[in-house]
Amino acid sequence: MTTNSSVTAPTPAAAQEKGQRIHIGEWIIENLIRLAGLSTVLIVGLIFLFLVREGGPAFLDIPLRQLFGSRWYPIEGIFGLLPLLVGSLIVTVGAVVIAVPLGLICAIYLGEIAPTWQREILKPLIEMLAGIPSIVLGFLGWVVLAPLIQNAGAATGLTAFTGAIILAYMSLPTIISISEDALYAVPKEYRDGALAIGATQWQTIWRVVLPAARSGIVIAVMLGIGRAIGETMAVMMVTGNAANIPALSSGVIFQPVRTMTATIAAEMGEVAQGSLHYNTLFGIGIVLFVITFAINSLAGRIVGTRGARRTGAKL
């Protein structure tokens, strides 16, 4: 009793003081951590704010009829966004048509067919593809792929098709990794059940696994589209940069186009800050922001938190 009190007697004040110091330090650190978490929301807000600040005037100063017109002649002060929207659309659709079947089949191979040792080689390779800078792929498209396409009979090698091929390869890692997650999430019992009643492996994949993974595959496609529509450098180098609406014929994909992203990258360097042209380029940025925001929010809503973490990591 006495020993006990003699030990504790001098300490309460000191302990309390020390405890308080820990308490204050802890309070500061915990709030800094919270702040870091909230800063992500703040940054998205700031990005939108600055785009609107610089790009908003374009939507106020340019008559709507001209804005949705088919002529993009900045030198004459004519800013019709339609050619750029169509350009982005053609290249993106082309890329998705190529990449989705390839990516999905590749994911099926990795998830359902490949033995473990192959998976351990193939997955890092696909991660490596995700790591190749877009400017390097653009460079190869420019010096290798474009001449090939021209030799195959196109008027020029720098076409929407060239861009679509490069973009397809760039969006493959996204599509493959998210589809593979979706396949992985299908319970093993489903496969066992199908195989047990005599289905072949292909019947199991086609009739059981794929339908069960449907929503995840839809997300993979959406994020692939988001990836393709926002790509800049490679597309700028290989699509020919013609800001006209291509003639809508069967050969539409073999004509040069200019995408929204390429327009910003190519023209921002030459405009006077504060000019209408400058505002309009930021305006295109707003359009891109809104499109990708819609795609990602929708995809994030479907998958919920677990998927949000995955997609964040993979994009």
Add this chain to the structure above:
Amino acid sequence: MSRQQINRLATALITGVAILVVVPIVLVILFVIYNGIGTISWEFISAPPTNGMREGGIWPALLGTIFLTFGTAIISFPLAIGAAIYLSEYAADNRMTRMVRLAIVNLAGIPSIVYGLFGLGAFVLFMQFGTSILAGSLTLGILTLPVVISTAEEAIASVPQQFRTVSLSLGATRWQTIRHQVLPHALPGILTGIILGLGRAAGETAPILFTVAAFYLPDLPHSIFDQTMALPYHLYVISTQVPGMPLSIQYGTALVLLLIVLSLTLSATFVRTSMRRRREW
């Protein structure tokens, strides 16, 4: 055709397509190495470009990319680790947390050229940093946040719950538990995230177009308020903007860039696998 035959055919086709996807990846990398390796020399790495960039080396661009990568790390590291700790240790399952997660997904999806516009509007013009290493690092730092946050959060969340329980039961506070128990065990995973983020930053072109990259500079940058050349933009310039550019220099530049980015990506993968092997739980 019997269903067994269909099965064999489908399996063969799937395997064929998988090969079709993977082989070009290897070919692309080998192709750049094959065409670029002859150009790589100590002089190519350490000398500035001469004769309108048609001769000489890439030193100013390489150094610029190194500066930018370090700048990115300084900006992105504290914020990303903080956000990752918040998400895995503090965030309750409420609206605020869902908003943070939604924000991260969206940050990951914003096109890199839009980051470039933001950097121009916010850092170059509004905060008057000018076209500078500072503005470029800030832009790239924000661009890399989602990758670093997601990877680091996964690493922190994978530390077993018992570690925290034991530490808390011994009287440690929440922060002490995180600082001395959780973070040390999550370190390799966090490191993976940071390296992946830096790999991304080193290879990006669009975000630095209007925020830092210079076409050609005779001098190296003196401070963080100077412009600098950067390797990805230099590759763009010499392959599309300079007439009569020898292909060998273009391939050499592409190879150096590819090696920097891929070695970062590969070392991230290496850290992750060796961590999984060493893990004691």
